[in-house]
Amino acid sequence: MGKKQKEKKEEASPPEATAVEPSEGPVPEPRQPKTVLYCAVCSFPPEYCEFGSRFTKCKEWLNDAHPDLFSQYYSEDALQSKLGTMTLAAQQKLEKDTAKKEAKADAKADAALKKKMSSQVTIKRIERNKRKHVTTVHGLEAFSIDLKKAAKQFASKFATGASVSKNPQGLDEIVVQGDVAYEIVEMLEEEVGLLKGVPADNIEVIEEKKKKAAAAE
Numbered sequence: 001m002g003k004k005q006k007e008k009k010e011e012a013s014p015p016e017a018t019a020v021e022p023s024e025g026p027v028p029e030p031r032q033p034k035t036v037l038y039c040a041v042c043s044f045p046p047e048y049c050e051f052g053s054r055f056t057k058c059k060e061w062l063n064d065a066h067p068d069l070f071s072q073y074y075s076e077d078a079l080q081s082k083l084g085t086m087t088l089a090a091q092q093k094l095e096k097d098t099a100k101k102e103a104k105a106d107a108k109a110d111a112a113l114k115k116k117m118s119s120q121v122t123i124k125r126i127e128r129n130k131r132k133h134v135t136t137v138h139g140l141e142a143f144s145i146d147l148k149k150a151a152k153q154f155a156s157k158f159a160t161g162a163s164v165s166k167n168p169q170g171l172d173e174i175v176v177q178g179d180v181a182y183e184i185v186e187m188l189e190e191e192v193g194l195l196k197g198v199p200a201d202n203i204e205v206i207e208e209k210k211k212k213a214a215a216a217e
């Protein structure tokens, strides 16, 4: 069966195509694709940075990383020739718009950071009975840590069961079989594997005894 060779039949080729015959000669070496530069701040090509919301930061980056391009785009001459075609009112509007966009982006970044810094990772050591504990970990997602992958990491690290499930409040948390709360704190502090970016101050350990003592808080 494998010996059967398919012959390509040319059918219905357009008349013009016959004139151009594909050469069977040596294939020219593939050219390296032209590398396109993208701004490390806004991810646009640098000539489009001005349309992004972090133009000032973009310019700082370009000046550091590619001073030649920086002077090409933002030298006095370049700016003069560009602004020369704009009315004064248009220039002022552009400046104002840029400032507005930047203020908005800064506020957004601040809010995201604040939210992150106020997020708590709660590790609970729960006594199921005299000899059995489970450990739950809540809040890792606020630090962009994938819960399923983190559960896998715990499972293999402690050679035990670990899964993601909903806690009584309906929020996702990782449940690890065994008494590993303090080992997990250590892993977070040492940023093992996926467990990166949780400040020590944002980690809280709670012990939950089987016999509930009166909540004293």
Ligand SMILES: [Zn+2]
Binding pocket: 039, 040, 041, 042, 043, 044, 046, 048, 049, 052, 054, 058, 059
């Ligand atoms: Zn940029």
